[in-house]
Amino acid sequence: MGITQILFWGLSILALLGAILVVISKNPVHSVLWLIVVFMAISGHYILLNAQFLAIVNLIVYAGAIMVLFLFVFMLMNLNADTEPQKNKWLKIAGVVAGGSLLLVLVAALKHADMKNQLAVMNKGEIGLIHNLGLVLFQDYVVPFEITSVLFLSAMVGVVVIGKKD
Amino acid sequence: MYLTLLSIDWILLVEKAILIAIIISVSLLVAMYETWGERKVAAFMQDRRGPNRAGPGGLFQPLADGLKLFMKEEIIPNSSNRFLFVLGPGLAMLTAMMTSAVVPWGSHFHLFGRDISLQIADVNIGILYIFGVVSMGVYGVMIGGWASNNKFSLLAAIRGASQIISYELAMGISIIALLMITGSLSLKTIVEQQQQGHYYVLLQPLGFLIFLICAFAECNRTPFDLSEAENELNFGYHQEYSSMKLGFYLFAEYVNMFISSAVMATLYWGGYDIPFVNDASFGQANGQNLLAILQVVSLFIKIVIFIFFFMWVRWTIPRFRYDQLMRLGWKILIPLALFNMLVTGFLVLLRQNHWHF
Numbered sequence: 306m307g308i309t310q311i312l313f314w315g316l317s318i319l320a321l322l323g324a325i326l327v328v329i330s331k332n333p334v335h336s337v338l339w340l341i342v343v344f345m346a347i348s349g350h351y352i353l354l355n356a357q358f359l360a361i362v363n364l365i366v367y368a369g370a371i372m373v374l375f376l377f378v379f380m381l382m383n384l385n386a387d388t389e390p391q392k393n394k395w396l397k398i399a400g401v402v403a404g405g406s407l408l409l410v411l412v413a414a415l416k417h418a419d420m421k422n423q424l425a426v427m428n429k430g431e432i433g434l435i436h437n438l439g440l441v442l443f444q445d446y447v448v449p450f451e452i453t454s455v456l457f458l459s460a461m462v463g464v465v466v467i468g469k470k471d
Numbered sequence: 472m473y474l475t476l477l478s479i480d481w482i483l484l485v486e487k488a489i490l491i492a493i494i495i496s497v498s499l500l501v502a503m504y505e506t507w508g509e510r511k512v513a514a515f516m517q518d519r520r521g522p523n524r525a526g527p528g529g530l531f532q533p534l535a536d537g538l539k540l541f542m543k544e545e546i547i548p549n550s551s552n553r554f555l556f557v558l559g560p561g562l563a564m565l566t567a568m569m570t571s572a573v574v575p576w577g578s579h580f581h582l583f584g585r586d587i588s589l590q591i592a593d594v595n596i597g598i599l600y601i602f603g604v605v606s607m608g609v610y611g612v613m614i615g616g617w618a619s620n621n622k623f624s625l626l627a628a629i630r631g632a633s634q635i636i637s638y639e640l641a642m643g644i645s646i647i648a649l650l651m652i653t654g655s656l657s658l659k660t661i662v663e664q665q666q667q668g669h670y671y672v673l674l675q676p677l678g679f680l681i682f683l684i685c686a687f688a689e690c691n692r693t694p695f696d697l698s699e700a701e702n703e704l705n706f707g708y709h710q711e712y713s714s715m716k717l718g719f720y721l722f723a724e725y726v727n728m729f730i731s732s733a734v735m736a737t738l739y740w741g742g743y744d745i746p747f748v749n750d751a752s753f754g755q756a757n758g759q760n761l762l763a764i765l766q767v768v769s770l771f772i773k774i775v776i777f778i779f780f781f782m783w784v785r786w787t788i789p790r791f792r793y794d795q796l797m798r799l800g801w802k803i804l805i806p807l808a809l810f811n812m813l814v815t816g817f818l819v820l821l822r823q824n825h826w827h828f
Contacts, residue, residue, distance in 0.1 A: 364606070369603065369607060373610075464801070465801050
């Protein structure tokens with residue numbers, strides 16, 4: 306195994322382990338922290354694919370901003386394993402069945418997907434570099450990109466306006 | 472060997488390891504003497520003497536402080552979350568240190584027939600990397616505050632985190648204006664551009680001001696140190712901490728201050744460029760190694776000036792109230808940063824069009 310493969314397997318195991326722990330952790334704050342670990346692992350995968358921009362933006366936006374908001378909510382609500390209401394047994398079973406069928410659908414869909422032509426190139430591809438990404442965004446997809454940025458800006462201005470009310 | 476397949480040579484690995492060791496020890500050393508400097512500056516401003524017992528001019532005071540912190544009893548509250556309680560300070564320290572990886576501390580040495588770069592990693596997303604690490608820095612404060620299981624700690628942690636998030640926005644927008652001019656995110660490229668032309672503070676005075684204010688807020692320094700406002704929150708998010716775990720939190724603040732000074736010097740004040748000297752011709756005349764040493768010295772002088780400024784402000788300006796802090800961040804700095812971005816974009820376009828409309 307080369308270094309890339311060792312990293313790939315390490316990151317994959319970390320991501321899966323983290324994802325499982327997100328679900329089975331009793332304490333919601335621990336779940337959020339494990340989710341951050343998952344994001345880190347996924348960013349590591351992006352770096353292996355030479356998509357550095359995507360990796361770091363994933364960290365800034367998801368791990369750095371959204372997860373902090375999650376943490377805010379959980380910490381202020383003071384959720385503990387003791388205070389959490391016990392759910393109905395049938396509800397739990399229904400949840401397991403629904404989740405299982407989703408897994409089945411996903412596996413079935415992925416099994417027939419055309420994987421051969423869509424393999425990502427480890428450690429080489431130039432697509433993810435910020436230079437190429439910028440060219441694509443500002444040449445081929447200018448209008449959607451600009452509309453999205455205006456949307457974000459208006460969200461930000463909206464926050465300021467709401468804050469100004471009182 | 473797979474390692475050679477991946478074009479990693481062992482000498483480079485050793486070289487980088489040594490560089491990392493040096494940079495980390497220097498950051499810690501600087502942080503140590505920042506605590507001494509802070510007291511001396513405070514004393515100077517308040518017409519006192521400051522620490523003067525341990526060693527000449529109190530120079531050994533940081534060592535004594537460190538010894539005191541190490542020797543103190545380590546208390547982990549019964550009701551706290553043990554693992555996270557210990558993780559918090561470690562995380563704060565880790566994120567403070569990680570930023571130094573992309574700062575170019577000098578051009579390069581020429582030793583043993585090799586060019587040894589004085590930058591740990593010249594990644595092409597340098598600035599974004601710094602942002603990513605800074606946004607991770609929130610977790611050290613939040614986890615520590617929450618795991619202490621103390622209302623005051625939690626309140627302080629939430630204050631600190633929301634402050635950091637709010638000021639990150641304005642900081643990001645002020646950086647966008649700079650990036651429009653540089654066209655590169657690599658810190659090394661930005662420094663090299665400044666060596667050839669002007670320092671970017673001349674082109675981006677408003678952007679620099681916004682960045683400076685946001686850097687104060689990100690480092691939790693006065694006038695933005697609301698997460699450790701003693702008179703409102705007892706002691707802040709590290710109230711339950713003792714011994715070296717408290718020391719780590721306090722130390723991380725000083726490391727942050729050092730690194731953010733380095734980043735500001737790099738982005739806006741020419742980085743390791745020696746002012747009023749043509750670095751390239753100086754290097755040819757006097758040898759590359761001497762040039763590299765002088766460049767490091769030059770960068771450190773800039774950093775020390777910034778650190779002094781941090782302290783100067785701390786002992787001059789009183790703390791904001793929380794609503795004032797949020798108003799400054801959201802209603803003043805963000806619109807100002809947007810305005811700066813628009814003007815910069817306009818001027819950059821105009822220059823590309825050779826100053827014709």
